[in-house]
Amino acid sequence: MRYRAVIEYDGADFFGWQRQTRRRSIQGVLEDTVAAVAGAPVTVVGAGRTDTGVHATGQVAHFDTDWARAAGELQRAINARLPRDVAVCALAPVAPAFHARHDAIGRCYLYRLWQAPVRSPLARRRALHVPAPLAIDAMSDAAARFVGVYDLATFGRPLTPGGTTIRRIDRCEVRAEGPRVWVEVDGNAFLRHQVRRMVGVLVDVGRGRCEPDAVSRALAGDRGAVRPRRVPPQGLTLVAVRYPPQVDGAPAGWPGQQQGEEAGEDVYAESGRG
Numbered sequence: 140m141r142y143r144a145v146i147e148y149d150g151a152d153f154f155g156w157q158r159q160t161r162r163r164s165i166q167g168v169l170e171d172t173v174a175a176v177a178g179a180p181v182t183v184v185g186a187g188r189t190d191t192g193v194h195a196t197g198q199v200a201h202f203d204t205d206w207a208r209a210a211g212e213l214q215r216a217i218n219a220r221l222p223r224d225v226a227v228c229a230l231a232p233v234a235p236a237f238h239a240r241h242d243a244i245g246r247c248y249l250y251r252l253w254q255a256p257v258r259s260p261l262a263r264r265r266a267l268h269v270p271a272p273l274a275i276d277a278m279s280d281a282a283a284r285f286v287g288v289y290d291l292a293t294f295g296r297p298l299t300p301g302g303t304t305i306r307r308i309d310r311c312e313v314r315a316e317g318p319r320v321w322v323e324v325d326g327n328a329f330l331r332h333q334v335r336r337m338v339g340v341l342v343d344v345g346r347g348r349c350e351p352d353a354v355s356r357a358l359a360g361d362r363g364a365v366r367p368r369r370v371p372p373q374g375l376t377l378v379a380v381r382y383p384p385q386v387d388g389a390p391a392g393w394p395g396q397q398q399g400e401e402a403g404e405d406v407y408a409e410s411g412r413g
Contacts, residue, residue, distance in 0.1 A: 141237060142210065144183075145229040146198040151264045151373060152224060156188045156198070165189070168225055169200070176216045177204040186239040186380040187246060188298075190332070192372030194265070197228055199380045201239045245309065245327055245381030250338045251374045252320035259318070266319075267374040273345030275315045281344040281351035282311040282322065285337060289358045294337055294367050295330025304330060313341065323378075335375060336367035343368075 148165055158167040166183055173181040186199040206213050214230040221227070251266035253259050258268040285308045292304035310325040322338050340357075343349050349365060356364035 140206065140232050141201055141203050141235050142206075142213070142230055143233040143237060143239065144200045144202070144227050146185075146200055147196050147226050147228050148194060148198065149224040149264070150189060150192050150194045153191065155191045155193070156185050165198070165225065168222060170202075172217055172220045173202060173204065175220060176213065177206050179205065184239050186243050187329075187377055189375075189377055190372055193375045193377065194373075195377040197379070198377060199239045199243070201233065201237055239380070242382055243328075243380045244383055245325060245379075246329060246377065247323065247325045247379035247381070248329070248334045249376045249378045250322040250324075250334060250370070251376070252322070252338075252342070253318055254315070254320050255318040264373055265376075267342075267370055269320075269342065269345075271346060273315075273320060273342070274347065275313060275320070275345065277347075277351055278313045278322075278341045278345040281341055281354045282313050284351060284354040284358065285311040285324075287358075290360070291330055291333060291358075293357050293362055293365070294340075295333035298331055306330060306333070311337070332369050335369045335372065338374070339368040339370045340365045342370065 146165070146169070150165070152163065153165055153168075154162040156165045158164050158170065166185060169183045170181055173183065181202050181204055183200050183202045189195060189198070204213075210230050210232055214227050217227050217230075251262075252273070253262045253266040253268045254273050255268075256270050258270075259266070262268070288305065288307045290304050291306050295304070297304055306329065307327040308324065309327070310323065312323050314321045314323070322341060324334050324337065340349070340354060343365070344351055344353070353364045357367075
């Protein structure tokens with residue numbers, strides 16, 4: 140039986156998603172735990188390989204097991220063994236052909252900033268502290284310029300050597316409420332460190348170090364228009380992975396699932412790489 144899981148984790152104490160020898164990873168912890176519960180080795184395939192220190196409110200993954208009882212019992216047994224910084228938020232059987240990574244057609248990331256003269260000890264593991272005031276309107280202007288299909292080689296590297304660096308950004312928005320600032324990015328897929336470098340440029344715009352138009356010039360091929368420094372990982376969270384309705388496979392009411400306003404619109408299931 141193939142199962143689809145929605146997984147939440149605090150990535151601060153992990154060396155990313157992918158299993159590594161002698162290093163703590165999300166995939167490694169999940170595979171060891173599910174194998175202990177099911178009594179046989181298991182491969183857990185994630186929709187996205189989040190980097191060291193990056194969080195997820197619902198990474199989507201799949202795995203196969205011969206577990207003979209109800210999915211709810213399997214979920215409870217897995218969560219009883221998992222460490223406190225990882226949890227399976229939802230678990231359900233899906234079609235054998237479902238693939239968490241290959242079937243995904245979009246991902247959503249959220250980056251948190253803490254804009255205040257004094258740092259917040261409570262926010263330090265989930266947000267980047269920016270002590271100087273940020274020009275939110277200018278950041279919003281610059282963020283909107285990322286929307287479209289572009290060669291984003293300036294902002295990241297392909298996951299495999301020689302891979303394409305062309306990506307589609309469907310939405311890039313900046314919101315602020317008091318000291319809290321959020322950058323939300325939706326796209327079909329992401330290059331390695333792409334979101335963190337995009338946010339780095341937006342922070343530079345907010346600080347007045349470059350103008351919003353510099354983003355447009357960079358996307359048009361001017362590599363010297365911006366210097367996309369990579370912001371730290373703790374502010375980044377993988378929020379959602381999107382699948383076409385015909386292969387979505389998630390039961391109604393799953394965490395973060397949003398039904399589109401129009402018939403046939405893609406469905407989000409909470410859960411990428413940034």
